[in-house]
Amino acid sequence: MHMLQQHKSGKGSLWAILLLLTAVGGLSSCRENAVNDLSPADSPVYITNYDRSINFGQYKTFSLPDSVIIESNDAYAMTQNSISTRFVTNVASALTSRGFKRVAKGDSADLGVAIIRVNNQYTGVASNPYSYYSSYWGYGGLGGYGYSPYYPSYYTYQVTDQYWEIQIVDLKNRASTSNGQQQLNVIYDATIRGTDITDTQAVDLATTAIFNQSPYLQVSQ
Amino acid sequence: MKRIIAIIALFGLTTSAWAQYKNEYNPESSIYDRYVTFNISARYGVSFPMGGQQGYIDKLSPTNLALDAEWLFPQRFSIGLKTGYQYANQRLPRQVYQNGDESISAVQTRTLSIIPVMASLSYYFADNAAAIRPYVQMAGGGAFVDYTNYFGPLADQKSGFKGAIAPAIGLKYYGRREQGFGAEIQAQYQNVFFNYDLLKNSAPSLMLSAGIVYRWY
Incomplete structure (x- = not known):
């Protein structure tokens, strides 16, 4: 009688353990799906x-x-296409609304504005596929960016890095280096990361957000 | 003489049978009261962030699982192992964050995953075979913590194994004496000694859980 009971209970607990393991396995994917609905x-x-x-x-x-x-x-x-044209138009109108005046091509200006489409690819062997991001975000509190300890120590990886960048260069005050060459200082920089821009609507959102968070880009009255 | 031996033998046999009968059906001498027996528990819980964890995620987490295994000792106490899975997340609308000199405009999705690995000591206010078993518990050990704060789809991640403590009170209900399957409710305060960036000091939380238990020998 007891033997039978023990046998049964042994089976029951095995099923219970299997059930629990399945539950844990299902739940552990929570974090991976956290940004799928963005x-x-x-x-x-x-x-x-x-x-x-x-x-x-x-x-x-x-x-x-x-x-x-x-x-x-x-x-x-x-290059010039619908997205790049939209970028140029939006940046120009935003700067104009802040009091800056756009000059014709070739005329001298106080500021040089560059809109850059960065299209980089990296291939290599490393212990951490996100080391590029680590150095990019390295200054400040975002160290260890994207680091995951569950990857194997060494393997081949390829990172495609595509983003948009807006740089403003000081053409008015040009510093000279020791060998007499002139040096242009970047005094403002904006990058658009996270996702690639595929339509003009996204360009509008980007330029609006960028200029809203840069109220110091303003000609003194 | 033969008759006397026969009577003694008969008496001996019947009393031993009687003793066995008594052993099996007298609640005072249940197997649970004489040997180390076992209990496992699986519960679902909701968790409320407290203290430093509120600075990172301040909303209730509905995704928690608790798993306990216990060795029940006849003296109403038990030693156990605790694990489980706790996950909390919160999305914040687009905001501009300062990171040093940088201004970062992003939709943040903050996540915190905790897998506790703790040893527990419990005291029960009823014997091991009882139908209703309220208890107090103290657990200590560590927890695997994964802090991942997504800026858009980009992650700011920190993970590690940190110390943790978890005092709890609860109740196991089996319906009747010696029954294997039952139900359990528990209130547990848990403090994981983890901090990073937005999560200051440590990560305490209050978890209320309910689930099923099974005891056997």
């Missing part, structure tokens, strides 16, 4: 930074080419 408007990350020693009120004019720079690893090219 809408296209919620996905982009807009990062801006500027030179704190600069008073943007001193600049009056800016130069902005009609095409954007394509940066692919270390090669540069120019």
